Amino acid sequence: MPPKPRVSKLVPKVPGVTGTSRRQQYSASTKKALVDVAEELFTDLGYAAASLDSIVAGAQVTKGALYHHFSGKQALFEAVFERVETDSSRAIQKALRSKKDPWEKALAGLQAFLAVVQEPRYRRIVIQEGPSVLGYERYREQEERSTFANVLDIVRAVLSAGTWELDEDMLQTFARIFFGAMSSAGESVSSSEDPIAAAERVQTAIGFILQGFQALADAGVPLPGATDPA
Numbered sequence: 549m550p551p552k553p554r555v556s557k558l559v560p561k562v563p564g565v566t567g568t569s570r571r572q573q574y575s576a577s578t579k580k581a582l583v584d585v586a587e588e589l590f591t592d593l594g595y596a597a598a599s600l601d602s603i604v605a606g607a608q609v610t611k612g613a614l615y616h617h618f619s620g621k622q623a624l625f626e627a628v629f630e631r632v633e634t635d636s637s638r639a640i641q642k643a644l645r646s647k648k649d650p651w652e653k654a655l656a657g658l659q660a661f662l663a664v665v666q667e668p669r670y671r672r673i674v675i676q677e678g679p680s681v682l683g684y685e686r687y688r689e690q691e692e693r694s695t696f697a698n699v700l701d702i703v704r705a706v707l708s709a710g711t712w713e714l715d716e717d718m719l720q721t722f723a724r725i726f727f728g729a730m731s732s733a734g735e736s737v738s739s740s741e742d743p744i745a746a747a748e749r750v751q752t753a754i755g756f757i758l759q760g761f762q763a764l765a766d767a768g769v770p771l772p773g774a775t776d777p778a
Contacts, residue, residue: 579617581607587628591669595625595677625673625681630690632673636664637694644698650705654758657702658730661695662747665734675738691731699727706758710765729754 585606589598600621604611618624643660647653664670679687703723707714714722733750740746 575617578607578609578613581609582614582617582624583627583631586624587631587669587673590625590628590677591672594672595621595681622681625677626686629673629678629682632669633690633694636667636670636674637698639664640698641701644701644705650709651758651762653705654702655755657698658751658754661698661730661734662737662751665737666743666747671738671743675735695730695734696723696727699723699730702726706761709762711768712770 582603586598586603589602589606600611600614603624604614614624618627640657640660643656644653647656665675682690700719700723703719703726707719707722733754737743737746737750
């Protein structure tokens with residue numbers, strides 16, 4: 549029998565909003581409660597074991613209220629998935645904005661990403677359940693909207709440290725290669741029996757690659773496909 553969700557901590561209280569009807573406030577509160585409970589149950593039990601009955605019971609609403617907001621269990625999962633991805637992307641963006649030096653910025657982004665993939669909710673909902681529940685194409689689409697955007701920021705910072713002038717197509721190519729490496733690294737850390745040790749290995753490996761880029765930049769070595777500004 550699945551454990552009873554901690555209802556008191558999950559049902560939100562939505563403050564009054566000027567210009568918003570009480571019915572609209574209640575609707576927003578109901579939707580948030582459903583996503584909150586679903587996130588906890590999907591994380592703890594997995595998608596298959598988390599029933600709609602347990603979700604509506606935890607949110608203290610009816611199934612009719614659930615179907616008013618979501619077409620079904622998969623749509624609710626997608627809302628949870630998008631929230632987790634958005635929160636993770638914001639955490640990485642915050643780390644990127646905290647550094648000005650391009651090399652420090654890249655390492656800060658990497659460290660934030662590795663911290664994210666060790667979170668239980670990210671490991672279960674995004675890495676383990678996401679591809680099968682959403683389907684590969686939908687999963688990759690969502691991942692590109694969040695993770696790829698952060699990787700592109702890192703690549704721009706690193707390549708701008710040199711004297712290279714790359715067109716947008718070449719920047720996108722570098723970003724996609726690095727994105728593939730980051731995605732694979734995230735999966736390896738998330739599925740590892742010792743995610744902390746796995747994250748340390750990934751940080752060492754990617755840090756070594758970044759040092760190679762830094763050495764090329766310091767030496768003024770041209771990159772293939774780059775335009776010499778001189």
